[in-house]
Amino acid sequence: MKIAIAQINPIIGDLSGNAQKILEMAQQAVKKGARLLLTPELSLCGYPPRDLLLNPSFLAAMTINLQQLARDLPVNLAVLVGTVTPNYQAHITGEKSLFNSIALLENGEIKQFFHKRLLPTYDVFDEHRYFAAGQEANYFTLDNINVGVTICEDLWNDEEFWGKRSYVANPIADLAILGVDLIVNLSASPYSLGKQGCREAMLKHSAVRFQQPVIYTNQVGGNDDLIFDGRSFALNRQGEVMCRTKGFESDLITVEFDEAQRDLQLSSVALAYESEDEEIWHALVLGVRDYAQKCRFSQVVLGLSGGIDSALVATIATEALGKENVFGVLMPSPYSSEHSISDALALAGNLGIKTQILPIGELMQSFDNSLLELFAGTEFGLAEENIQSRIRGNLLMAIANKFGYLLLSTGNKSEMAVGYCTLYGDMNGGLAVIADVPKTRVYSLCRWLNRSQEIIPQNVLTKPPSAELKPGQVDQDSLPPYEILDDILQRLIHNHQSVGEIVAAGHDSVVVDRVIQMVARAEFKRRQAPPGLKITDRAFGTGWRMPIASDWSAIKSNYHNIAVYS
Secondary structure, eight states, X not given: OEEEEEEOOOOXXXXXXXXXXXXXXXXXXXXXXXXXXXXXXXXXXOSOOGGGGGOHHHHHHHHHHHHHHHHHSOTTOEEEEEEEEEOTTHHHHOXXXXXXXXXXXXXXXXXXXXXXXXXXXSTTOOGGGTBOOOOSOOEEEETTEEEEEEEGGGGSOOHHHHSXXXXXXXXXXXXXXXXXXXXXXXXXXXXXXXXXXXXXXXXXXXXHHHTOOEEEEEOEEEETTEEEEBOOEEEOTTOOEEEEOOBSSOEEEEEEEETTTTEEOOOOBOOOOSSHHHXXXXXXXXXXXHHHHHTTOOOEEEEOOSSHHHHHHHHHHHHHHOXXXXXXXXXXXXXXXXXXXXXXXXXXXXXXXXXXXXXXXXHHHHHHHHHTTTTTTOOOOHHHHHHXXXXXXXXXXXXXXXXXOEEEEOOOHHHHHHTOSOTTTTTOSSEETTTTSOHHHHHHHHHHHTSSSOSSOHHHHHSOOOOOSSTTOOGGGTSOOHHHHHHHHIXXXXXXXXXXXXXXXXXXXXXXXXXXXXXXXXHHHHHTSOOBOOOSSSOSSTTOOOOSSOOHHHHHHHTTTSBSOO
């Protein structure tokens, strides 16, 4: 039996449009001789639908579209479609009123429903808000082949692989007990760096442990801050990769289930990426492209400072949307260096994007005159420095409003972590492209971009980073060197290490304490930041839930040897 994997890019809430994508994939699958087509988790409505699920009319429309899709699909092709179904026992059991489900469609009918059993509530996931957990192992029989059905998280509870259980049930083990011939998994698994290796290692372990071939089907595309990388794959009983789809784009491939061998046969295997930088690049390009297009923007604007962050964002945007759709604005102040202009123009020339120079010196003077009496007797400081950033933010927002552009924010993760950014200034924007990219990774990505030809001007890569808000300013006047800062932040935010552990790793305790204080104070800024594309397992987005009104300093001083984050 030939099985097709439809790696689709849905638009959340676009029920008819998503159904059409599934139908088109089904028609292609039939041409390839497929008998069964797999689509991702919640493929009909897109993942994550969030509070759209609280709208009864949306749920009713989903049912209507599912029924129509069943009628439209080619005959003799069985299709698994991700959808939402009612929990009719909710009023008795006190559970949530919905299931996260897979529908089996065949010959014009909805044949069967299968419900997700394990509902994640960590990081960006909040499925207990909407769904009840399925209680039974799910499988169906097609042409004498018993196909076990799991949905995303159902795979992530193998106690032998993880060294523990996070849920009571292990759906894969339950299906193995039932003696199914094949396990399929329909997922909407968000991207983070290194996650694909974890997926393949985890499923290899399960395939070998339970002697079950496994087909993993993942969603692709950008939805708000989340990026879905696709990279669906299939493993035989020995845990060997029999097929793998492309990363970060829609794809359709088939794999053969050999009934005599009761195993999968080798098919098309897309290559893995050569480096982390290459993988991150494709993720960010997809994230920008989908965010703009799904929010109905065709053009973007950003400030070009001559620095490395705006250079990287401009390059990503150009790749995502085309050079004709990217507009860079240079806004020099009296404190700007000559190279801030020349480097920005050199970058724009390399990319072929449009630019405009808008000097802000006169605007700064107007602000100074307005505040002269009120600020009398005080010294020049952060308030005056930040006015420059807010002038630039106002100009960029005016351009975005006037021409219907999407404003891209250019701040990196290191700056966002410690608050080295200005509310209503450089934080303005509709999308923060590199908000989950540490400064050291920004440099690494730019060096990777320049591997064969110069895209990022060499001076941008070598000059000391600076906000240029006062004479001679460089970032290291206010921050530890980025190599030190990023390592501390990695240990603190991602690894949940205690102050004592970070110091034991070689960092100065005074510096560590200062970084923690900066991270804590900046929480109110991060809460007001635009959505940022998530590429790590701990991003400042929907999965980050720290309080604003809190006292981390007490945690730091009183619990010096336990994790600051837990």
